[in-house]
Amino acid sequence: LRFDEQVRVVVFRSQVKGVFCAGADLKERAKMDDAEVGEFVRRLRNLMDEIAALPMPTIAAIDGYALGGGLELALACDLRVAASSAKMGLIETTRGLLPGAGGTQRLPRCVGIGLAKELIFTGRQVDGEQAASMGLVNHSVPQNSEGDAAYQRALTLAKEILPQAPFAVKMGKLAINKGMEV
Numbered sequence: 001l002r003f004d005e006q007v008r009v010v011v012f013r014s015q016v017k018g019v020f021c022a023g024a025d026l027k028e029r030a031k032m033d034d035a036e037v038g039e040f041v042r043r044l045r046n047l048m049d050e051i052a053a054l055p056m057p058t059i060a061a062i063d064g065y066a067l068g069g070g071l072e073l074a075l076a077c078d079l080r081v082a083a084s085s086a087k088m089g090l091i092e093t094t095r096g097l098l099p100g101a102g103g104t105q106r107l108p109r110c111v112g113i114g115l116a117k118e119l120i121f122t123g124r125q126v127d128g129e130q131a132a133s134m135g136l137v138n139h140s141v142p143q144n145s146e147g148d149a150a151y152q153r154a155l156t157l158a159k160e161i162l163p164q165a166p167f168a169v170k171m172g173k174l175a176i177n178k179g180m181e182v
Contacts, residue, residue, distance in 0.1 A: 002050075002053075002054055005166075007056055008056055008057075008161070008166055008169075009056055009057050009058075009059065009158040009161050009162060010054060010056060010057070010058045010059070011058075011059045011060075011061055011151070011154045011155065011158055012058065012060045012061065012073065012074075012077060013061040013063065013148075013150075013151045014063065014064065016064070017064070017147045018063070018064035018065065018147060019064040019065045019070075020060070020061070020062040020063060020064050020065060020066040020070055020073075021065075021066055021067075021070030021073050022065050022067055022068075022070055023068030023069035023070045023071075023072075024040075024068060026095060041100040044069060044072075044100065044101040047101075048072055048073065048075075048076040048101045048102045049102065051073070051077065052076040052077075052106075052177075055173070056169070056170065056173075057079065057158075057169060057173060058076075058077040058078050058079070059077055059078065059079045059080070059081060059154045059157055059158060060073065060074035060077040060079070060080045060081070060154075061148075061150040061151040061153070062074055062080060062081065062082040062083065062086045062088065062128070062137065062150050063082075063083045063086060063143070063147055063149065063150040063151055064083070064085075064086055064087070064147070065086070065087050065088075066082075066086060066087070066088045066089075067087070067088070067091050067125070068089075068091050068092055068099070069101055070088075071088050071089060071090055071103065071107075072090070072099060072101040072102055072103040072106070073101075074088070074137075075102065075103055075110060076101075076102060076106065079138050079157060080131075080136065080137040081137060081138060081139045081140075081141065081150045081151075081153045081154045081157065082128035082131055082132070082137040082141075083141060083142070083143040083147075083149045084127060084129045084140050084143060085127060085128060085143045086127060086131070086143075086150065087125045087126070087127060088125060088126055088127075088128075088131055088136065088137075089119065089123060089124055089125035089126060090103045090107060090120050090123070091123045091125065092120075092123070093120060093121060093123045094123035099120060103120070104116075104120065107119065107120065107136075110135060110136055111134050111135050115134055128140035128141070128150075138157075139153055139157070141153045
């Protein structure tokens with residue numbers, strides 16, 4: 001995607017109704033030794049960094065659960081749209097873990113340091129409406145009978161971006177991202 005000039009916006013969504021991304025398989029992770037866990041987390045962090053670094057805008061369509069690494073995936077996207085019924089949280093501390101794929105850096109940039117600490121320390125889950133009120137998602141929409149309301153809203157948002165000058169959008173993203181680092 002990084003090098004495909006025809007791709008102007010990327011929308012991340014799940015094909016599983018009621019779940020955006022439930023995060024890592026903790027039963028599988030429990031079978032790993034320390035070296036394997038380290039490699040797993042490193043690769044996951046690199047994947048999220050690659051998604052965040054895509055030159056075109058990315059939108060997460062959260063139509064269900066986005067927990068742990070699932071929320072880290074959504075945070076790696078530029079924009080997030082959630083169904084009001086979606087459940088989101090960096091729940092790693094409830095499992096004796098730490099968000100390891102960028103959530104500890106991206107969540108505070110999104111909602112502020114104090115609220116990010118509260119959410120991570122408690123492992124609290126929030127719904128789409130709560131997420132919108134705290135700035136975690138750009139839009140919260142009522143879920144529809146097909147279970148894809150966030151995806152439909154994400155497509156509408158993508159269609160608003162598409163007619164804009166591709167180079168200007170790309171450079172705007174780059175300038176914002178670089179500016180957040182200084």
